[in-house]
Amino acid sequence: MSDAVLKIERLSVSLPRGGDRPFAVKDLSLEVRRGEVVCIVGESGSGKSVTASAVMGLLPEGQLRITEGSVRLVGEELTRASRARLRALRGSRMSMIFQEPMTALNPVHPVGRQIEEVLRCHSWQGDGRKRVLDLMADVRLPDPEKIYHAYPHQLSGGQRQRVMIAMALILEPALLIADEPTTALDVTTQAQILALLKDLRTEHGTGVLFITHDFGVVADIAERVIVMKDGLVVETGTAEEVLRHPRQDYTKMLIAAVPKLVPRPARDAKGKRVLETVGVSKLFAEGGVLQPRREVRAVDKVDLTLQRGETLGIVGESGSGKSTVARCVARLIDPSGGAILIENEDIAALPREKLRDVRRRVQMIFQDPYRSLNPRRTVGQSIIEGPMNYGTARPDAVRRARELVETVGISGSALDRYPHQFSGGQRQRLCIARALAMEPELLIADEAVSALDVSVQAQVLTLLEDIRDRFNLAMLFITHDLRVAARLCDRIAVMQRGQVVETGATAEIFAAPRHDYTRALFAAIPGRHRWGAAADVRSTA
Secondary structure, X not given: OOOEEEEEEEEEEEOOOOOXXXXXXXXXXXXXEOOOEEEEEOOOOOOHHHHHHHHHOOOOOOOOEEEEXXXXXXXXXXXXXXXXXXXXXXXXXEEEEOOOHHHHOOOOOOHHHHHHHHHHHOOOOOOHHHHHHHHHHHOOOOOHHHHHOOOHHHOOHHHHHHHHHHHHXXXXXXXXXXXXXXXXXXXXXXXXXXXXXHHHHHHHOOEEEEEEOOHHHHHHHOOEEEEEEOOEEEEEEEHHHHHHOOOOHHHHHHHHHOOOOOOOOOOOOOOOEEEEEEEEEEEEEEOOOOOOOEEEEEEEEEEEEEEOOOEEEEEOOOOOOHHHHHHHHOOOOOOOEEEEXXXXXXXOOOOHHHOHHHHHHEEEEOOOHHHHOOOOOOHHHHHHHHHHHOOOOHHHHHHHHHHHHHHOOOOHHHHHOOHHHOOHHHHHHHHHHHHHOOOOOEEEXXXXXXXXXXXXXXXXXXXXXXXXXXXXXXXXXXXXXXHHHHHHOOEEEEEEOOEEEEEEEHHHHHHOOOOHHHHHHHHOOOOOOXXXXXXXXXXXX
């Protein structure tokens, strides 16, 4: 008898008329065995998430439909199953972990009750609360009793994803589908989640279908790999075969796009100093009427310098304070103490009505290009708004906008289109063009590539290098990924719990990291010990 928990044969899923191709998935066959991890790898639009939705019976009605093929879960055909049967199977025999737990969890209910709801929906007999607390401990959540009563916003990203894993595994399904579950997490939390999934797979014998765009993650978790492009399978094999000896050019491109741990050659920064922070701190107050008030020191006496033409990377986990530093520098939030010098002018204490000139000189690119552009305005309107607010005539602003979108690799004719008509990578390029339209002296990129596919990420990093050199910009680059920092940054400041624990030239830190926390970040890089990257950096860990 076959030990396959999932068997897909010649599956095709059609797209609506007018799409860029007839099928979202075409003629797909794969198998996931009990206790096995199979990774589907590909860029956005490759069909990997559509495959997961087809298995779960979650394809959007009226838009996507299965036109042919077979999907069997532990021998049971799913393509002909009724809605009621699919509902009964979801949670009990197959479960799914989504990319963004904050949108997957209900914000108005404690997470423990949300996990317990799965048991109630499937008429589980027994002490549901005890079962939830036991599983919270199994997924390594600290203080399960406290977290049971916590709301999603009170948990970290890694803790929320662990809650989702607990919810998916509470009825011990035969199949677990993980759709980009670590993409939004920092590298140390990502490493913990990957290790947890491997442990749970072994303990419960669950088959795992893991969807990702990052071959570094594949190297850490996969036993077999399926590479998809434009809805088609282009390559399959064991993880070792695909990683070490890829046959298809597309697979080779995806592997090559993963940032390697080879730091950029050191450059002498001889430009004038654009930014200096001296003892910058930021305190946040927590608590309220019914809770004791306490202060959280998000940033603690941070000193940084940055010169024109140079890129300084701030690296650390979520909650380390790196984005808070960036927002203080841009004066999007007010620092609690210290000085922020932009070309020797201290802007830390400037009142808001005097920040107009600072807004022009310091521009920021945010992590999510989907939320950074107004969906009701054309991209041209978004780009010209800033310069026109500072006195640029409309014809000049439009001409400059057209030049800039062409500089970032998009046709000038795209100015009349809306954000939803562009891919994620194109949207981030447009956000870069909008920032450049203000002719800033300092460009801050806050996790600007972390939400992008590795191939698109590589293109945007190349673009950021190009515009830094072309416009001689000072760039403050915020990231949790040392692989990305190696590609772009001249110097690195490593932050932990609001403090800079190590700083220096990128090549020096990569050659000999001094602080234990820095070494822990290196050790958590996906794929480092199994594939390629292990030879790229010498660590004292």
